[in-house]
Amino acid sequence: MANGNITEFVFLGLFPGENGKAVGCVLFSLCYFAVLSGNLLILLTIRGSHLGEQPMYLFLSYLSIMDVCFTSTVAPKLIVDQLFKWNTISYNGCMAQMFYAHFFGATEIFILVVMAYDRYVAICKPLRYTVIMNRKVCSALVMASVAGAFFHSLLHVVIIVRLPFCGPNQIDHYFCDVFPLLKLACTDTSLLVIIIITTTGVLSILTFVALVISYIIILSTLRSHSSKGRRKALSTCSSHITVVFMFFLPLIFTYVPMADSVSEDKLFALFYTMIAPLFNPLIYTLRNTDMKNAMRKVWCQDKLLDGN
Template sequence: MEKTSNVTVFIFLGLSQNPEVEEVCFVVFSFFYMASLLGNLLITLTAHMGNLLKSPMYFFLNYLSFVDICYSSVIAPKMIVDLLAKRKTISYPGCMLQLFGAHFFGSTEVFILILMAYDRYVAICKPLHYLTIMDQDRCNKMLLGTWVGGFLHSVIEMALVVQLPFCGPNEIDHYFCDVHPVLKLACTDTYVVGIVVTANSGTIALGSFVTLLISYSVILLFLRKQSAEGRRKALSTCSSHIAVVVMFFGPCTFMYMRSDVTFAADKMVAVFYTIITPMLNPLIYTLRNAEVKNAMKILWYKKLGDFSLFNLG
């Protein structure tokens, strides 16, 4: 296929064409983004300053928070600025980079959630072998695998789009550069490309979702044999993981388990996993996880105590 693109700039139609609605969205999503940054940064600082990274659970939670910060930052700042802009534009290279970043950090988060489910499975179902199975070297290798997997996925997605010609129109019916809305603008048949995109993104989304549901089902069945106290402690952690899985993978599966079809509700569904879920993750993992909550209390009470002694001195 000979590429004869003459489009150098894309125009986002955004969430709404109503200025009043956009002003409300600007306030709401600015708050969401700041809450996401602060919440995830708090978890990362707690894990590092509290010397908690030796624990696999905190090790993976730390990187999940880091990926959430990166993932939301690829999309949210541009979207928030555009809400007050009369003309929402992005250059062709900027669009391709945003597409790459969204899929890179999004798929990496998917793989980290799978690792967190595996960590909970080993901790609950094989507690005597936990330290042997989840040693630091193996955790590092598994984490490296998530970054490599995310990179390969996003390279494939971007390569499929970059080789397409764009001759106009250049209006993207979305608030960021995602594969399906961009494919609709290509001036060539994208049926095969759409199938490959669905096989790539859809398989990751649905396959990971099913894998996680099965793994947590096995954990919940195993907990039936445990004492009431053991069930309570395990469920306090697993319930937060399950909540994140459902909120993140439900919308992702809806979006990517189809080829070149787009719906009017796509933009609102995308808001859920690009903006809202990264903000809710810190709340879920702190308020629903007794261990994380206690670690934060101990660390920050200690820091406040040290600060008070410093002032008294």
């Protein structure tokens, strides 16, 4: 039940015109299908090969799951709104969408950090890698990521549900997020904006800086490796660095606003909700030798058996 008189919200969306909505429906449907099929391909490849025994690819499989779940909290509703012009969402539905979007997004952030730690141990402490990154530790890191994301998203929902909504109910966005909802509250939210920027924006910046520093250390360590080992390590690290930049930079610009520009927020949000999950499977398959070899073995196995 909403605090105030508002029981539903109306999305203004991305495209104001009818022609733009038709084009957007087609584009977002194709992108969503590509996200589902690409990440499913990664999951099945890792499960059907020996890669699932390695911590890096175990974390990659969880990252693919988070990509699918994260995009699924936004894309289906967005596509339906473009197709049938149903731009409304109930108050409870809005709170649920915001919770799951922050939960899956934050879990993805923490898993990216865990993947960076895995690469640091593998390259900087190779002799102790199997001891440090054993199955029990990997499971604990994943569970810690999920727990941290749960409390992060719960904090945002608690902040919003305590606010009164008694005026306009039009959200200038395409999904329920914290800043657009704060602008509709019938009370002063300046302190809450600072809290959100501190908890999400500063956390994103600190995490991004920590990831950059970790990869600087990794790259400096690679200078002492052989050329073959250096190429293999760079193929995995470069994929991860690309994903980190694609996901974190739009997130930082969204939650550390330099100006009050909702249109730019919507554009940045499109990057980390749709575009980054779309390109993640391509990045990890095209730039990763182990993934490409595993895909050949898994998906060409039937053809090889038929040939024999």
